[in-house]
Amino acid sequence: MIQSGPGADLLGVEARKRSTANNPENGLSRILRLLLQELSLFYSRDVGGVRLLYDLLHSQWLQALLKVYGCLQEFREKKPVPVMHCAQQLSWEVVELLHESPNSLEIRELRQILQAPHYKALLSAHDTVAQEAFEPLLPPLPDSLPENEEATRTVCLVKNQQPLGATIKRHEITGDILVARVIHGGLVERSGLLYAGDKLVEVNGVSVAGLEPEQVIHILAKSCDTVVFKVVPACDPPVNSQKTFHVRAMAEYRPREDPAIPCADAGLPFRKGDVLQVVDQSDALWWQARKVSDPHACAGLIPSVHLLKRKQREFWWSQPYRPHTCLKPSISGFRRSLRLCRRKSHSGQLRASLRGMGTGGCCMAVGTLYEEVARYQRHAEDRHRLVVLVGPSGVGVNELRRQLIEFNPSRFQSAVPHTTRSPKSYEMNGREYHYVSKETFESLIYSHRMLECGEYKGHLYGTSVDAVHTVLDEGKICVLDLEPQDIQVARTSELKPYVIFIKPSNLSCMKQSRKNAKIITDYFVDMKFQDEDLQEMEESAQKMEAEFGQFFDHVIVNDNLQDACAQLLSTIERAQEEPQWVPVTWIS
Numbered sequence: 001m002i003q004s005g006p007g008a009d010l011l012g013v014e015a016r017k018r019s020t021a022n023n024p025e026n027g028l029s030r031i032l033r034l035l036l037q038e039l040s041l042f043y044s045r046d047v048g049g050v051r052l053l054y055d056l057l058h059s060q061w062l063q064a065l066l067k068v069y070g071c072l073q074e075f076r077e078k079k080p081v082p083v084m085h086c087a088q089q090l091s092w093e094v095v096e097l098l099h100e101s102p103n104s105l106e107i108r109e110l111r112q113i114l115q116a117p118h119y120k121a122l123l124s125a126h127d128t129v130a131q132e133a134f135e136p137l138l139p140p141l142p143d144s145l146p147e148n149e150e151a152t153r154t155v156c157l158v159k160n161q162q163p164l165g166a167t168i169k170r171h172e173i174t175g176d177i178l179v180a181r182v183i184h185g186g187l188v189e190r191s192g193l194l195y196a197g198d199k200l201v202e203v204n205g206v207s208v209a210g211l212e213p214e215q216v217i218h219i220l221a222k223s224c225d226t227v228v229f230k231v232v233p234a235c236d237p238p239v240n241s242q243k244t245f246h247v248r249a250m251a252e253y254r255p256r257e258d259p260a261i262p263c264a265d266a267g268l269p270f271r272k273g274d275v276l277q278v279v280d281q282s283d284a285l286w287w288q289a290r291k292v293s294d295p296h297a298c299a300g301l302i303p304s305v306h307l308l309k310r311k312q313r314e315f316w317w318s319q320p321y322r323p324h325t326c327l328k329p330s331i332s333g334f335r336r337s338l339r340l341c342r343r344k345s346h347s348g349q350l351r352a353s354l355r356g357m358g359t360g361g362c363c364m365a366v367g368t369l370y371e372e373v374a375r376y377q378r379h380a381e382d383r384h385r386l387v388v389l390v391g392p393s394g395v396g397v398n399e400l401r402r403q404l405i406e407f408n409p410s411r412f413q414s415a416v417p418h419t420t421r422s423p424k425s426y427e428m429n430g431r432e433y434h435y436v437s438k439e440t441f442e443s444l445i446y447s448h449r450m451l452e453c454g455e456y457k458g459h460l461y462g463t464s465v466d467a468v469h470t471v472l473d474e475g476k477i478c479v480l481d482l483e484p485q486d487i488q489v490a491r492t493s494e495l496k497p498y499v500i501f502i503k504p505s506n507l508s509c510m511k512q513s514r515k516n517a518k519i520i521t522d523y524f525v526d527m528k529f530q531d532e533d534l535q536e537m538e539e540s541a542q543k544m545e546a547e548f549g550q551f552f553d554h555v556i557v558n559d560n561l562q563d564a565c566a567q568l569l570s571t572i573e574r575a576q577e578e579p580q581w582v583p584v585t586w587i588s
């Protein structure tokens with residue numbers, strides 16, 4: 001019933017000659033036959049995997065598939081057009097006529113052929129193609145619908161390994177089970193068939209009237225491959241027209257441990273420092289977000305800022321008044337370099353006064369789960385970003401910085417610190433230190449021009465913002481080491497610091513790599529690392545990561561010094577030349 005274009009030889013010799021499908025000597029069928037011949041030589045020798053391949057290629061379904069492929073190829077070349085538009089109708093008419101004809105053997109056979117289901121289906125397919133009537137034929141709508149009957153829709157979803165990606169709730173007044181939210185990127189959203197606000201009537205043929213959401217979830221959990229919903233669609237399906245934005249997680253979130261989350265399975269767990277894309281804020285309490293490191297994953301629920309503020313208020317009201325304790329230096333160590341002095345008790349007081357005048361102190365920090373971030377690309381003419389190295393005492397922060405500067409002194413430099421002590425005979429103002437009076441030093445602190453400071457043996461030491469600017473203004477990259485609690489002070493749009501955490505490797509590796517390394521403690525110079533030093537370093541690193549990990553842009557494990565140096569170099573280059581996530585306030 002299908003014929004080729006004008007002038008084509010329909011059943012002629014030429015057409016049959018060209019046919020690749022029916023002739024096993026042509027096309028893919030021939031290749032397969034030759035391949036099987038080859039393989040049969042190895043088959044008896046039981047060469048690994050050959051039997052499997054042979055059986056596969058020998059299978060009937062593959063042969064049939066190739067035949068179909070051959071036919072399709074052939075017909076594609078011939079560009080066939082339908083003989084007529086209603087072959088089915090013609091066939092019925094012929095069958096009618098045959099009923100009235102004398103009952104010969106041939107007529108009976110023809111009648112049987114025309115009434116065979118596969119032949120009827122073939123004609124039906126032919127007519128569908130001929131008429132290009134590919135849309136499904138829907139039954140006409142009834143003339144009058146009962147007034148109290150709601151229009152329902154039946155939705156069938158084929159489950160894959162992922163969850164459905166929707167949550168349900170019970171309407172407080174009517175008791176109806178409603179779709180509460182549709183998760184972005186989930187099966188339900190991709191189907192485009194269910195929306196938030198749709199009322200569930202049945203799930204898999206079971207009426208949900210009077211059921212609790214948990215009971216409905218139980219029905220859903222029991223369904224295997226497909227789930228069939230009968231729903232009354234919401235009048236106005238919600239349209240998410242909000243723009244997406246990005247946030248950095250300043251704390252860890254574990255949905256399974258959050259009793260307030262509407263559905264723990266739909267929660268998005270995240271760690272400090274993860275960058276999240278918020279894709280939906282239509283629910284005031286629970287946003288939908290996905291991690292930028294996993295952009296194709298289904299979104300998950302995270303608490304909104306509004307919810308956090310509410311929780312925080314509730315928490316405050318339930319707590320007896322307690323003075324702030326978060327300014328206490330939380331990490332003890334055995335610093336021996338300039339960083340040693342920052343550890344002394346006075347530094348706590350100085351920082352306390354500094355912070356008190358700054359961002360609003362720890363109350364703000366406690367309540368901030370997210371920091372809005374955006375991609376920042378430094379322009380070639382912009383100043384370089386400040387590079388901050390952080391790490392537990394003894395891990396190699398100074399060593400790495402020293403090697404970096406030694407490697408390329410015209411590109412990397414540290415800032416010259418300030419001190420209130422007098423210069424020694426061989427020292428020069430502005431080279432080893434800027435020598436200033438105590439009053440000048442303190443005025444720098446109170447005017448927020450000190451990034452870090454501390455007291456050592458009765459003298460103040462610290463690094464000023466201006467000292468950093470001196471390096472940056474020369475077109476160099478300023479590399480500074482800071483105590484983690486000072487990172488916040490340096491986080492300004494002025495300096496746009498890129499923070500690298502230098503982390504010790506595990507104890508056994510450290511014992512090996514630090515076999516010959518020397519340290520300077522409060523009391524000893526050139527002392528070898530003891531096991532307890534390494535242990536303390538490891539613990540200190542863990543505490544730093546737990547408390548300040550949200551500020552680390554990159555982590556380098558300092559096991560092999562050369563490797564760590566190379567990593568540091570490439571990381572700094574990337575930080576300067578490639579787009580990075582930074583707080584939006586730095587660029588807006």
Ligand SMILES: Nc1ncnc2c1ncn2[C@@H]1O[C@H](COP(=O)(O)OP(=O)(O)OP(=O)(O)O)[C@@H](O)[C@H]1O
Pocket residue numbers: 334335336337338339340391392393394395396397398399400513514517518519558559560561562564
């Ligand atoms: N990867 C490494 N392998 C071997 N030795 C190392 C490595 N990294 C650093 N060291 C050595 O460890 C010792 C301590 O390093 P460094 O002084 O840089 O530590 P730090 O983190 O700056 O601590 P502090 O500020 O307390 O001095 C130095 O002798 C240094 O050469």
